[in-house]
Amino acid sequence: MKITFQKLSLPKTGALVLGVMSGCKLLPLGVEVDAAVDGLLTQAMKDARFDGDDHQTLSVATPRGAVLLYGLGDGESIDELWAEKAGGSIFAALAKTGASKINVIFEPHASAEEGIALRAAHMAFAAQLRAYRFDKYKTQLKNDDLPSLQQMVLLVDKTAAARRAFASLEAVAEGVCLTRDLVSEPPNVLYPESYAKRCAALKELGVKVEVLGEKEMKKLGMGALLGVGQGSVRESKIVVMRWNGASNSRAKPLAFIGKGVTFDTGGISLKPAGGMEDMKWDMGGSGTVVGLMHALAGRKAKVNAIGVIGLVENMPDGNAQRPGDVVTSMSGQTIEVINTDAEGRLVLADVLHYTATKYKPVFMIDLATLTGAMMVSLGQVNCGYFANDDDLSDKIAAAGKATGEGVWRMPLGAEYNKQLDSDIADMKNVGPRWGGAITAACFLERFVGKTPWVHMDIAGMAWTSKDSPTVPKGGTGWGVRLLNRLVADNYE
Ligand code: BES
Numbered sequence: 373m374k375i376t377f378q379k380l381s382l383p384k385t386g387a388l389v390l391g392v393m394s395g396c397k398l399l400p401l402g403v404e405v406d407a408a409v410d411g412l413l414t415q416a417m418k419d420a421r422f423d424g425d426d427h428q429t430l431s432v433a434t435p436r437g438a439v440l441l442y443g444l445g446d447g448e449s450i451d452e453l454w455a456e457k458a459g460g461s462i463f464a465a466l467a468k469t470g471a472s473k474i475n476v477i478f479e480p481h482a483s484a485e486e487g488i489a490l491r492a493a494h495m496a497f498a499a500q501l502r503a504y505r506f507d508k509y510k511t512q513l514k515n516d517d518l519p520s521l522q523q524m525v526l527l528v529d530k531t532a533a534a535r536r537a538f539a540s541l542e543a544v545a546e547g548v549c550l551t552r553d554l555v556s557e558p559p560n561v562l563y564p565e566s567y568a569k570r571c572a573a574l575k576e577l578g579v580k581v582e583v584l585g586e587k588e589m590k591k592l593g594m595g596a597l598l599g600v601g602q603g604s605v606r607e608s609k610i611v612v613m614r615w616n617g618a619s620n621s622r623a624k625p626l627a628f629i630g631k632g633v634t635f636d637t638g639g640i641s642l643k644p645a646g647g648m649e650d651m652k653w654d655m656g657g658s659g660t661v662v663g664l665m666h667a668l669a670g671r672k673a674k675v676n677a678i679g680v681i682g683l684v685e686n687m688p689d690g691n692a693q694r695p696g697d698v699v700t701s702m703s704g705q706t707i708e709v710i711n712t713d714a715e716g717r718l719v720l721a722d723v724l725h726y727t728a729t730k731y732k733p734v735f736m737i738d739l740a741t742l743t744g745a746m747m748v749s750l751g752q753v754n755c756g757y758f759a760n761d762d763d764l765s766d767k768i769a770a771a772g773k774a775t776g777e778g779v780w781r782m783p784l785g786a787e788y789n790k791q792l793d794s795d796i797a798d799m800k801n802v803g804p805r806w807g808g809a810i811t812a813a814c815f816l817e818r819f820v821g822k823t824p825w826v827h828m829d830i831a832g833m834a835w836t837s838k839d840s841p842t843v844p845k846g847g848t849g850w851g852v853r854l855l856n857r858l859v860a861d862n863y864e
């Protein structure tokens with residue numbers, strides 16, 4: 373969808389979205405429109421008990437064209453996140469009405485006020501996020517199934533500032549949509565090798581992309597990761613994406629690490645059939661890392677960052693890893709594999725150790741659809757995260773608040789950690805049933821060393837079966853916005 377910003381004056385073509393304050397108070401241009409249609413808007417508000425409450429909507433057909441009235445409440449709660457909710461909701465309300473162009477007039481504050489341009493940019497950003505579709509495998513779409521809406525015009529006085537803010541946000545939206553594409557792809561299409569090829573496209577943005585195959589990983593001693601991929605006919609891969617945007621190109625990078633299990637059958641500890649197709653999005657953590665790298669490079673972030681993703685397919689097979697196997701990780705620590713379905717932590721163990729020792733990053737943040745237990749704990753509302761560093765933890769919490777991507781800190785600790793001790797190896801890959809998300813995090817912590825580290829268990833966040841204002845159902849792209857904000861607010 374095309375986004376444009378224009379100076380405030382009544383546009384000649386296209387549908388109108390008009391902000392209305394509590395008490396049915398139209399904004400100045402709205403009053404003009406109402407007069408031009410003989411008070412039809414005022415009458416419609418009365419008839420529909422529309423008052424202008426926060427995010428309340430009413431669509432009115434007028435001789436001048438379609439009008440959507442949008443509630444602004446008392447105007448006090450309008451901030452960036454308010455604008456995002458509005459932008460996404462407006463897109464959804466008008467996407468298929470037949471209108472191809474809409475003009476949005478929403479700001480009740482004086483045009484000189486700072487922040488208006490930024491809010492307009494966030495509104496446009498949200499509309500783009502909501503406009504996302506994954507329909508490449510639909511061959512029988514009719515015209516009516518497709519959105520009619522092609523262009524959104526936002527009316528603001530400070531058009532230059534709005535365009536500037538939107539340019540960065542557009543790169544972030546592209547990153548989110550890339551993540552959603554990756555997460556939505558079926559597992560026969562997206563497997564480690566084809567996934568690595570998709571990552572190579574980031575080179576066009578100036579990202580350096582390096583791919584390790586099984587031969588290299590064997591040499592490095594990555595027995596934990598390789599054991600997981602052992603039952604698959606697809607070769608396991610690690611992809612390292614590097615964006616050098618800092619003025620000192622040798623400055624230590626920030627490191628983002630992702631679980632990329634392109635399909636998780638559970639392996640020999642086979643999962644039940646019902647819902648197993650969901651495990652195509654068990655690469656969601658890596659998808660967020662790729663989308664983030666796209667966002668950072670797309671907006672030319674002044675930072676050095678690397679994304680390192682471990683790509684494997686977890687399959688049952690004559691050659692698959694068995695419960696009871698003992699594998700040796702790159703760190704030298706041995707792991708008794710009690711359950712082959714606890715595979716994500718085995719992949720991350722080697723990727724974390726590799727990243728920490730090879731790149732000596734400022735911090736490591738890993739993302740993984742790691743445990744069903746995390747979904748039991750926090751549902752699909754907040755992402756549970758674990759940290760060995762309070763400062764980094766606080767920054768994650770702040771970025772979550774700023775972007776509306778909710779997070780909640782979970783505990784680590786020796787009492788949990790020791791539950792992973794094994795009788796015959798340095799550790800086992802699962803603890804007892806209770807606190808499963810926590811013992812999984814404790815497992816990862818054993819491979820992190822002294823690097824400041826955060827683990828985000830996005831099992832509940834990567835996929836949604838319900839539309840929300842900025843996230844259509846399907847792959848969410850969760851975390852790209854949050855991590856981009858973390859970088860922008862603290863490391864550029
Ligand atoms: N990929 C799953 C976790 C998962 C489940 C993510 C549902 C999203 C939705 C992970 O590999 C897994 O199978 N975890 C097991 C761990 C258990 C064997 C200790 C789980 O959560 O049941």
Ligand code: MN
Binds near residue numbers: 636638713715
């Ligand atoms: Mn599993």
Ligand code: ZN
Binds near residue numbers: 633715716741742
């Ligand atoms: Zn998994």
